[in-house]
Amino acid sequence: MKNRNSLLLAGVTSLVTFTLLASLVVGCAKPTLTSPAPTRSASSSATAKTTSPVDSKPNKQAQLEAAAQKEGSVAYWASIAIDADKYLLKFKQRYPWLKVDVWQADNQLIIEKVRGEAAAGQYNADLMGMSSDYWSTFDTSLLADYEWANASYYPPDTFVRKSVMLAYVIPMGAAYNSKLVTGDKVPKAWEDMKDPKWKGKTAASLSSRDAPLMLAALWGSEGKLNWDKSFSFWRDVFKETKPRSVNLYTGPVKLLGAGEFELFVYSPANVPIKEKLDGGLPTDAVPFSPVPSKTTGFGILKNAPHPNAARLLADWLTSAEGATEFSEVMFYPSLHKSASARVDRAFKEKAMNLYLVNPSVFTAENFEKSTAFWNELMQANK
Amino acid sequence: MPAMKQGKHGTYILLALGSPLVILVVVPLFLLLLNSFRSVSTGQVGFALDRFTLHNYVAAYSNAGTWTMLTNSLVFAVGSTAGAFFLGGAMAFLVERTDIPFRRFTYGMMFVPLIIPGMLLAVAWVLLLSPHIGLINKVWMTMGANAPLLTAYSMPAMWFVQSTIGAPLTFVLIGSALRRMDSALEEAAITCGASKVKVATQITARLIMPAIAGVALLQFILALEALEVPLVLGLDSGLWVFSTNIMIAFQDLPPNYGLGFSYSVILILLTMCGLFIYQKVMKSADKYVVVTGKGYRPRIMSLGKLKALGVTYQVLFALVTIVLPLSVLVWASLLRNYQVPSSETISQVNLNNYVLVFARSDIVRMLVNTVILASVVAGGVVVLSLLLSWVIYRARIRGRAILDTLSFLPYTIPAIAMGIAYMVVFLSFKNPIYGTIWILVIAYVVRFLPYGTRFTHSGMTQVHKELEEAAKVSGASFWTMFLRVVVPLMKPTIIGCGLYLFILSVKIFSIAVFLSSPKSMVFSMQIYQLWQEGRFGVLGALAVIMIGSLGILAALGGPRMGKMLG
Structure with missing residues (x-):
């Protein structure tokens, strides 16, 4: 009896511990935690679809839609997915049979998750959306080459090989609280932010790693980066105004609007305008001109579990309809020739010209240099 | 009889329980x-005997910033320990040894902060103590002050918030020691004419010195490995500590794995040293034995005129640990954009954020993930702990002490280091677990095993083996005996333990931050992301829903959980 007991105990304890792992392995192979894909029939999609969202090759588009429908869902991981539920509304209406799983996170986190999963032999993401500086640090061997359906509508230098299509512009400037900073007090040029009058009233984000690089590009000439001027400028800003560090991704503009500080020394210029128009926050972009701008865009993963659905979504996001929707909701100017949105008008009204930084400066080396300087500045800032 | 003697079957049992523990811990x-x-990047992390370098340690410890960080860590840990000790210890003394009113209510109240995740408390205190929009500072400055009362982004604020997180545990542990203490020596001192203060400081405090030292060390370790408060409050004030340095190393471009790993190793060593001293202190506790076989009742001290002061302390405690943080989260949940209360903002109050929480499929999926994760972890740990306790206390097999040590080992590993260690393991080979909820389940089960065994060891020692022997003599098989005798007798332990582990699983952030993915998003990580995005309204709504749910659970099983903890 004792023997049987001990064997039984040994067996069951092994079962509980080892099979906990084993069952999990089996369990995790099935996406049990996600709700099932919509099961609308193909006919419903036919009624929903009126015109092709892709600006060319309708037959190819029909094949793509059929293949995507078979896949049933698409995983879209992007730093530019904060309001994806809004800007994908028309896409979802057009393709009600396609479930879109969105994950919004910081660019760096997305890169690490995709890399980590690849190292573990797992592939969950289909389409990634990141800004051009982060694409430079990403291993493009993880991306699929793609003949972008709407390429002809975009400038020829907005591609990173055939893998990434950079479709939207991110103007990088500064933001201020329009209730607390009024009239002549609003800075007119970057240099105005070095004024000691701002001491104790400014903030800078830990995640603004591209700030030194963007100003080095703005103040450079003939393709050369002016690191010295940029480094010197940021050192002065930190020395004179002692900006408060904020460890937030898009949160600082909300804090700015709430009145936590008056001036946010480096921010996407479109975000404070959007918050003012859509959220009623007293925020605005400092009217620098030209505004150094980078781009943001999309890449399809080589081992995407739903490659056709990823292509369908990528094509829509870069189509005239998708570009307009995205720009209206996210307030990023589009590079699409025929897309037009209120963001373009807003910058025009403010006489803010966008200076598109040449994507070639976004190398891993430059980005690391910029990151190292920024981290050092932030750590020394007390 | 259920006890098993050494033999090949004993070896099987040791192997069956020991080898998974070795695999999962060592x-x-x-x-x-x-x-x-x-020297590694993402694809190179894992088991390989190449790319050896000392550079990670040299880079980490030749940097002047590292020593500042080390100093910050120690200052933060010492201050938080003192704060938690003052807040929780004083309350324990008041409740256990004085005639302060509302003692039962206060006892129950002390468990409320236990269910509030540290990340939420940190966020709530930012909204209360921000220099310009913090509610408390706003009120303070409208009263005529020129400067904020306390700035959220400062070391004193970090001490304060971490202290409110640590106070309930201090209360439970110190309270337990006070409750079990024989008051004969105190009575003798009073008979000899000693004052109340002298009795409290010269007799009571000295008698529970081992418990005080143990709790202080425990709080010190918890503060040393804490991530939430240093991340939300410390980074913004340039006060980097070990845990934040580790996290930032992994967020670098490209991620500085080597630096993060080397910091983690040092943090583990520091924690192990702390726990080693803790165990030494607890072993020497014998010379302070105050609980004997003799019947006794703790002496209740009359507060007299000090009663009003005691009640004020109770009210203030409830205010800072429960009322203020929860109120500001509720307020945030009612607004689209966080604003300080005013006649203008009151007109903007609505419930849209609550609607949004349930309308967003990713948040609903996160809630489902969290419930599944917490349930599986609580269940898994309880089952493993019961089996381990039975083998350790009932099966007379040689080497069972190894199991005890192995099951305690995860306690010595800071949660953040455990998250990183599991990331390393699952990045080392192709597997279907990385990026799913199950990697979190495994890491949490291992992390919480020492907590589970603490409950079940205690429960097992309270169940005499006579009942198991009677069952065996009556012909019951081992499993019949185990399931129909041991388990029912241990039911209160199982419920208390399960509930406590469920709450811990919902709260913990340091592991989730490294191991959760879009498919395995859990509560603590979602809160952090919402905070980063500045979506304070949705964050507040989610916090209210989660704290409310956990509160109901704790109310149902609270007394059992309290008994087990205390």
Whole structure:
């Protein structure tokens, strides 16, 4: 009896511990935690679809839609997915049979998750959306080459090989609280932010790693980066105004609007305008001109579990309809020739010209240099 | 009879329980240590005997910033320990040894902060103590002050918030020691004419000195490995500590794995040293034995005129640990954009954020993930702990002490280091677990095993083996005996333990931050992301829903959980 007991105990304890792992392995192979894909029939999609969202090759588009429908869902991981539920509304209406799983996170986190999963032999993401500086640090061997359906509508230098299509512009400037900073007090040029009058009233984000690089590009000439001027400028800003560090991704503009500080020394210029128009926050972009701008865009993963659905979504996001929707909701100017949105008008009204930084400066080396300087500045800032 | 003697079957049992523990505890630690001596990027992390370097340690400890960080860590840990000790210890004394009113109510109240995740408390205190929009500072400055009362982004604020997180545990542990203490010596001192203060400081405090030292060390370790408060409050004030340095190393471009690993190894060593001293202190507690076989009742001290002061302390405690943080989260949940209360903002109050929480499929999926994760972890740990306790206390097999040590080992590993160690393991080979909820389940089960065994060891020692022997004599098989005698007798322990582990699983952030993915998003990580995005309204709504749910659970099983903890 004792023997049987001990064997039984040994067996069951092994079962509980080892099979906990084993069952999990089996369990995790099935996406049990996600709700099932919509099961609308193909006919419903036919009624929903009126015109092709892709600006060319309708037959190819029909094949793509059929293949995507078979896949049933698409995983879209992007730093530019904060309001994806809004800007994908028309896409979802057009393709009600396609479930879109969105994950919004910081660019760096997305890169690490995709890399980590690849190292573990797992592939969950289909389409990634990141800004051009982060694409430079990403291993493009993880991306699929793609003949972008709407390429002809975009400038020829907005591609990173055939893998990434950079479709939207991110103007990088500064933001201020329009209730607390009024009239002549609003800075007119970057240099105005070095004024000691701002001491104790400014903030800078830990995640603004591209700030030194963007100003080095703005103040450079003939393709050369002016690191010295940029480094010197940021050192002065930190020395004179002692900006408060904020460890937030898009949160600082909300804090700015709430009145936590008056001036946010480096921010996407479109975000404070959007918050003012859509959220009623007293925020605005400092009217620098030209505004150094980078781009943001999309890449399809080589081992995407739903490659056709990823292509369908990528094509829509870069189509005239998708570009307009995205720009209206996210307030990023589009590079699409025929897309037009209120963001373009807003910058025009403010006489803010966008200076598109040449994507070639976004190398891993430059980005690391910029990151190292920024981290050092932030750590020394007390 | 159920006891098993050494033999090949004993060896089987040791192997069956011991080998998974070795795989799940020792292997991750070994891989973390190994990789801290390698120069690696994402695809190179894992078991390989190449790319060896001392550069990670040299880079970490030749940097002047590291010593500042080390100083910050120690200052933060010492201050938080003192704060938690003052807040929780004083309350324990008031409740256990004085005639302060509302003692039962206060006892129950002390468990409320236990269910509030540290990340939420940190966020709530930012909204209360921000220099310009913090509610408390706003009120303070409208009263005519020129400067904020306390700035959220400062070391004193970090001490304060971490203290409110640590106070309930201090209360439970110190309270337990006070409750079990024989008051004969105190009575003798009073008979000899000693004052109340002298009795409290010269007799009571000295008698529970081992418990005080133990709790202080425990709080020190918890503060040393804490991530939430240093991340939300410390980074913004340039006060970097070990845990934040580790996290930032992994967020660098490209991620500085080597640096993160080397910091983690040092943090583990520091924690192990702390726990080693803790165990030494607790072993020497014998010379302070105050609980004997003799019947006794703790002496209740009359507060007299000090009663009003005691009640004020109770009210203030409830205010700072429960009322203020929860109120500001509720307020945030009612607004689209966080604003300080005013006639203008009151007109903007609505419930849209609550609607949004349930309308967003990713948040609903996160809530489902969290419930599944917490349930599986609580269940898994309870089952493993019961089996381990039975083998350790009932099966007379040689080497069972090894199981006890192995099951306690995860306690010595800071949660953040455990998260990283598991990341290293699952990045080392192709597997279907990385990026799913199950990697979190495994890491949490291992992390919480020492907590589970603490409950079940205690429960097992309270159940005499006579009942198991009677069952065996009556012909019951081992499993009949185990399931129909041991388990029912241990039911209160199982419920209390399960509930406590469920709450811990919902709260913990340091592991989730490294191991959760879009498919395995859980509550603590979602809160952090919402905070980063500045979506304070949705964050507040989610916090209210989660704290409310956990509160109901704790109310149902609270007394059992309290008994087990205390």
